[in-house]
Amino acid sequence: MPKIEDLRERLRYTRLPFFRSEDDGSFEQNIEEGLTSSTFDLHQNLLGGDERHGLENTEEIRKIMKKYKCNFDQARLIQQQNKMKANGIDPRTGVPIDPKAVYFS
Numbered sequence: 001m002p003k004i005e006d007l008r009e010r011l012r013y014t015r016l017p018f019f020r021s022e023d024d025g026s027f028e029q030n031i032e033e034g035l036t037s038s039t040f041d042l043h044q045n046l047l048g049g050d051e052r053h054g055l056e057n058t059e060e061i062r063k064i065m066k067k068y069k070c071n072f073d074q075a076r077l078i079q080q081q082n083k084m085k086a087n088g089i090d091p092r093t094g095v096p097i098d099p100k101a102v103y104f105s
Contacts, residue, residue, distance in 0.1 A: 002025040035061060037072045 025033075027045045035055055036042040042055075055061070057079065064075040080090035088097045095102065 025058065026054045027052075028054075030058060033058070033062065034065075035072055040076065069076055 027042045027050065030036060031042050031046075037056055045052075060079060061072070061075045064070070064078050065072065068074070068078065069077070084091040084094075085097075089095070090097050095101075
């Protein structure tokens, strides 16, 4: 059984999921990699002088595009549906999957 100090030390340097990855790059790189579309147009970010870093989770999106042979918009949809499922939400309805959940309409 690991000691609490060992676990604490190991978890101290664990990357949290909302931190940016070094692979995310810039908007220019995202466009070159095909991570833009008419419904999610990164060209407007460049034309508008947007100084933010590029998109987040690009590695995950690229993997989805390759695995399912889909375009950028479809990959973003799949990614969001996977996030919803992982958080106990039905991606079709947006309603919690937990049968004990109480919600009002």
